[in-house]
Amino acid sequence: MIPIKTESAWRGTADCRQCGIRDMVLFADLREEDFALIHAPIDDLEFAVGQPLVRMGETATSLYTLRVGVIKLVRNTVDGRQRIVRVLRAGDVVGLEALMGPTYDSDAIALTSIKVCRLPLQVIQRLNRETPRLHQRLLEKWHRSLKEADDWLADLNFGNARQRVAGLILKMRAEHDATVSHLFSREDMGAMLDLKLETVSRTLSAFEREGLIEPLDKQSRMYRVRDVQRLSAPKA
Numbered sequence: 001m002i003p004i005k006t007e008s009a010w011r012g013t014a015d016c017r018q019c020g021i022r023d024m025v026l027f028a029d030l031r032e033e034d035f036a037l038i039h040a041p042i043d044d045l046e047f048a049v050g051q052p053l054v055r056m057g058e059t060a061t062s063l064y065t066l067r068v069g070v071i072k073l074v075r076n077t078v079d080g081r082q083r084i085v086r087v088l089r090a091g092d093v094v095g096l097e098a099l100m101g102p103t104y105d106s107d108a109i110a111l112t113s114i115k116v117c118r119l120p121l122q123v124i125q126r127l128n129r130e131t132p133r134l135h136q137r138l139l140e141k142w143h144r145s146l147k148e149a150d151d152w153l154a155d156l157n158f159g160n161a162r163q164r165v166a167g168l169i170l171k172m173r174a175e176h177d178a179t180v181s182h183l184f185s186r187e188d189m190g191a192m193l194d195l196k197l198e199t200v201s202r203t204l205s206a207f208e209r210e211g212l213i214e215p216l217d218k219q220s221r222m223y224r225v226r227d228v229q230r231l232s233a234p235k236a
Contacts, residue, residue, distance in 0.1 A: 043118045053094060053108040053116065060098030062118045066090055069114030072188065073106040084192040086148060087111070087172075093141050099124070111184055156193055162234040164193040165203040169213060169223065170231055180216070181223045207231070 045064075047053060053064060056075060071088040085106060088094060097105045098121055128138065155167050168189060173181045183189060189200045204220070207213045212231050213223040225231065 042120070042123065045116050045118055047110045047114050047116070049110055049113055051110050053110065053114075054104045056104055056107050058104050060095055060102060060104050060121065062095065062120050063098060063124055064094040064108070064116040064118055066092050066094065067115045067117060070111040070182070071108050071114060072111045072184075072192075073108055074191070075106050082191050083194070084188060086145075087192075089175075093145070096138070096141060096145055099138065111188065112182075161193075161195055161199050161203050162206075164195060165189070165200060165207070166212075166231045166234045168193060169207075169225065170228070173225060179225050181213070181225055183221050183223065185221075207234075 053071065054060075066088055067090060069090070071092075071094060072084045073086045073088065073094075074082050075085050077083055088108075094108045094116070095104055097103075124138075155171065156164055158164075159167070169181045169183065172183055173179070184192075186197045186200045189195070190197045193200070195203075204213070208215065210230075212225075212227045212234075214226055216222040216224055
């Protein structure tokens, strides 16, 4: 297990009242009096690309609300391969399984630089007992995470290579600009789509030649989507 170096990541105790995405996260429905129930510190942490936030099988002690960036959830298959089972973005919660079991179900690794709030489990448990609004919020987050996991498998793990890569490009479009898609390394894309690295690279190159996408950076991680209609129904 690779330890999380919280000494270098710690940015200070979070101010949940002033959180810029509070309406998206667990504390959206808390009232002023509810904050008096929070005694353990809620830390504001930052992690660099590739750094693990939690590890599969690790004792679950906290939940994490993702404020900035993208996280991949990774599990190992029986044949030793890694599969990315879901991608989390701002407003999502890492470690909801800690509410039901003693350990984390997946590795959570930063795909980009990320900012998270670490919520000690005892804080969540106390608020859950004394604030029904948080209990409802947790149920909503849990339901959403299950639905997104099902949608991820349904959308990205069926069909031919062109359909899978096109689906990922469309799914990863930025919320503030639907013409821009933020992708990852070819290895990560292959792990997400259950495709070989060479297949991912060939498919992206074909999409570029056909004018469906246009690279916006030297690393070929950011693309402009030029033809949504054709990407939505790519030819075999």
